[in-house]
Amino acid sequence: MSSIPVTYDTESHAAALAASGLRRGHASRVKERAIEFVLFLAALSSVLTTVAIVVILVEESFQFFRQVPLSSFLFGTEWTPLFAEPKYGILPLLTGTLMSSGIALLVAVPMGTIIAIYLSEFASFRARESAKPFLELLAGIPTVVYGYFALLFVTPILQRIIPGLSGFNLLSAGLVMGIMIIPYVSSICEDAMRAVPMAMREGSYAMGATRLQTALRVVTPAATSGIAAAYILGISRAVGETMVLAIAAGNQPNFTANPLEPAQTITAYIVSVSLGDLPHGGVGYRTIFAAGLTLFIVTLFFNLIGHAMRKKFREAY
């Protein structure tokens, strides 16, 4: 159990101890076990959380799918659950989610990677030590504030560049979301690059390679799995992001591939339903659990792959 043997209750030492000491030893052993059990329960509470999430989502979704066939949920192109004649096709919400995440990643992946390479391979110690806390602060800003920024600052600017752009659109929400997850992507990428042993860089420099050649042809390939993990965890982050989209994307479940139009994501749909007053236990109420289950499965999938890859690069060196 413990890595270091506790010596006072071994036989050779027991003789030297007074009888009262032995009794106290027994009492403290019971106490030790009790404390360990309490701590174990605390650790187990996190597993309980996951179990509760799965049970709640699956149970409510199960009720939902008894009323709505799975095929019309997965392949339907109309999502109008609160209309008189409700339709429950998740595709418009999925395309909204995929498009907003796609735009966000188009911003976050290249910029996050370049920042990570710069900080890890080029920047001086001082520059790195001042840039990293700044990126951390950027990551700590509440998402509702980014939503305000997207709706009232970025969208008006975009409207000047793209005439006729709707006041609510996926483009501006996606761009802001991209900026929001840059620190996340860059910090995981940088971790991966810093884990590459110095000797590999020194070998490359000794062959006459420049810093950029070393960064792109030695460090980056060696850190591939960590960098891939950063992208995958970035995707998961973008898919699960809520407030920016609920505020700036327009909350209209459009089945469209045009980022200039308003649309709705899975997360924004859950928010818009929660803002209204749906009766507990109806189909409308259950839609958010079915949508939530979809979201949970998608993010869990990405998270599992991401963490597996991250672990791989940690083991490699």
Place this chain on the structure above:
Amino acid sequence: MSAASSHAPDSVREIRQLIARHKRWDYIFVTIGLVCLMVGVIAFTALFLSMLIQGAPRLSLDFFTSFPSRKPEMAGILSAWVGSVLVMLVTALAAVPLGVAAGVYLEEYAPKNWVTDIIEINVTNLAGVPSIIYGLLALGVFVYGLDLGRSILSAGLTLALLILPVVIVATREAIRAIPVGIREGAYALGATKWQTTRDHILPYSSAGILTGIIIGLARAIGETAPIITIGALTFIAFLPPAPLTTQPPFISFEWLMAPFTVMPIQMFNWVSRPEEAFQVNAAAAGLVLVVMTLAMNGLAIWLRYRLRRNLKW
């Protein structure tokens, strides 16, 4: 012979040109890197300035001491910041003991077996679950399952679950930094495992744990989606019952079950309105929120920096 000697300077020149070209690419990349970093800086500056310009005129004492109102110029954030403080209190009281205990268990006690593996994988994955899913969990478990309603208690517990992975990971990292020699010294003097943990491990890791707690709470205070999902009202023009009363037993827990609003919800409510006057309020509320989270995160970063400088095992 003459051909070779005239070639030599040529090839030297070629090599020099090659080196110069490659060095040029280095400089170009450094520029691109700095530009990318600057985009972050500019975005942050734009975000902060746009809120400051729009919202600063609204920031007066009245703004902090008024309830929300239909008239934008009368509206304030009193119920929102009081709600945020109370929810954070519940969150901290629930997440800190649970998270620290779990972290201590995983780092000091856990045997190497499949149960521990499952707990560890689970903590990593919980950290990646979108916050809105926690809202759905809370809606099913706290609001309807345990019948706690749309109360401060429900919201506080929801956010506690949300930041639990942050606290656990921070605790584990802080404990892992303590050298094995400290433990061996304690055991050599006959201390039990719990005595070692209580008298050595926890005190030495407390600054690191505190950093994690502050970062977790800074995240919780800005969370909007899970609180909306449990159905928090957005128009609250009253305060929860006071926790201290004039009659014995002087302490009341009624506030736990009271309806509430929090800062990010108040801001969301104002952003969603078409009238510009309300958006000014949103900017002012956003400014307060950003300053609060920046101050908390800044404190955590500063603590960690000091810790790293002073700590020499």
